[in-house]
Amino acid sequence: MTDLTIPARADRQDGHLKRPAISFEFFPPKTEEMERNLWETINRLALLEPKFVSVTYGAGGSTRERTHATIARILKETALLPAAHLTCVGASRGEIDEIVDRYHEVGVRHIVGLRGDPAGGIGTPYASHPDGYQSSAELVAGIKKRHADIEVSVSAYPEKHPEARDFDADIDTLKAKVDAGATRAITQVFFDNDLYFRYLDRVRARGIDIPIVPGIMPMHNFKQARNFVTRAGTTVPDWFAAKFEGLDDDAETRKLVAATVAAGQVQKLAKHGVDTFHFYTMNRADLVFAICHLLGIRAKSVQKAA
Numbered sequence: 001m002t003d004l005t006i007p008a009r010a011d012r013q014d015g016h017l018k019r020p021a022i023s024f025e026f027f028p029p030k031t032e033e034m035e036r037n038l039w040e041t042i043n044r045l046a047l048l049e050p051k052f053v054s055v056t057y058g059a060g061g062s063t064r065e066r067t068h069a070t071i072a073r074i075l076k077e078t079a080l081l082p083a084a085h086l087t088c089v090g091a092s093r094g095e096i097d098e099i100v101d102r103y104h105e106v107g108v109r110h111i112v113g114l115r116g117d118p119a120g121g122i123g124t125p126y127a128s129h130p131d132g133y134q135s136s137a138e139l140v141a142g143i144k145k146r147h148a149d150i151e152v153s154v155s156a157y158p159e160k161h162p163e164a165r166d167f168d169a170d171i172d173t174l175k176a177k178v179d180a181g182a183t184r185a186i187t188q189v190f191f192d193n194d195l196y197f198r199y200l201d202r203v204r205a206r207g208i209d210i211p212i213v214p215g216i217m218p219m220h221n222f223k224q225a226r227n228f229v230t231r232a233g234t235t236v237p238d239w240f241a242a243k244f245e246g247l248d249d250d251a252e253t254r255k256l257v258a259a260t261v262a263a264g265q266v267q268k269l270a271k272h273g274v275d276t277f278h279f280y281t282m283n284r285a286d287l288v289f290a291i292c293h294l295l296g297i298r299a300k301s302v303q304k305a306a
Contacts, residue, residue, distance in 0.1 A: 019297050021276040022048060023083075023213070026283055027056045028066035037283060038070070044285040046080055047299035048292050051276075054112050054153075057085035068102065075107050083153065084108050087116025088139050092131040100143055100150070110151045113139045113182070137176035144181035154178075156185035156212055158199040162233035171206050178208055185210060186278045189217040189229055191240045193268055214269055217280040218262040218287035220255065223248060259287045263294040270295065 024045055029035040042053070055070045057063055067084060074082040084103050086096065103111065115136040133139040140152050154177045157170055164170035174185060190196055200212055219225045222244040226236050243261055247254040266277055277295075279288045289299075 018275070020270060020274075020295055021051045022292060022295075022297065023050050023276075023278045024053045024288065025056065025215075025278065025280050026053060026070070028063045028070045029283070030066070034283070041281065041283050041285040042074070042078065042080070044289060045281070046078055048289070048297055049300055050080065052081040052083045052110055054083040054085060054278075057087050057114075057116070064099070068099075071103070071108060072106055081110060082108060083110035083112050083151075085112045085114060086139070086143075087114045088128060088133040088136065089116035090129060090132075092129055093133055093142065094131075096133060096139070097142065097146060100146055104147045104150060109149060110153065111143055112153045112155075112186070113143060113177075114155055115139070135173075135176070137173070137180045140177050140180035140182050151184070152182045153184040153186055154182040156187045156199070156203070157233065158187050158190045158195040159233055159235060167202060171202055171208070174203065175206055175208055178210055183210055184213060186213045187215045188232060189215050189234050189280060191265070192235065192237055193265060193272075195235075196269070197272070211276060213276045213278045214266075214274060215278050215280060216262060216266055216291075217282075218291065219244070219258045220282055220284055220287060222254060222258070255287065259290045262287065263291045266291060266295060 026038060026042065029038045045053075053074065055067050055074070057067050071082045071084050074080050086099060086103075088096070091099075100111070113136055128134045133142055136154060140154060143150055143152055154174070156174055157164070160167050160170040161173070164173065177185075187196065187199075196214055203212055217225065217229070222241075226241070230236060240261065243257055244254060247257065266274075269277070279291070281288050
């Protein structure tokens, strides 16, 4: 049976158990209806006081303006700290530098720097822009050179990047990003916690000491989400898939199962000392809100005075 009990933690602040640090990822909306849904999600999850929220950037820079507009609105209308995703794909160094300058001008001080997926989608050959940044490490260095006050987060891969020759080569890439100035790594989604802890051991053995934040994805639509994550190199264990068997046409039960499974995962990570989580929200608040509640995180509007 899944353990839904938060263990007592030794670390306390002001007499209270220390709550985990959380952050959320959103993607820029394509339609007015999607924009309304996104802002309902942002406003609800803002009550959980995340450390930051990130907004993704489509393949080939396809959502560049929508990403910027979403970030600008978050800055203007909320107290949240936004992190803008930025990739090397389909743009020259000059174009990317200009984007970084625009973000800095409107007040952004956190960028998630990524190489980015191939313009043709995951699984197609990657071709860097001839005048562009050739790697995520180069991008990180370029950002830090222009604006030293911008914090840069990068990606990490508990099952290694699909294009990496082996784990050593993949961790070499992470080390290069850290040496270039990255101060946090957020992992690709994973469902087997042992993969995360083994990866963390490898990373620490290489002298990389930045936070390696687990990326958590509640599976709102299991079949659709499985297709997406497996293309990106994530393994979906048989035991995990079995929990969603027979639920393709039962959205309500599927949602309950997804919340329970993801809550079990984060609570087991918390038991082993993980105190920071990044949630891939898919622009939906319900499951993430429930999981955070089970982690002991309360919306500020319902917190009780001590």
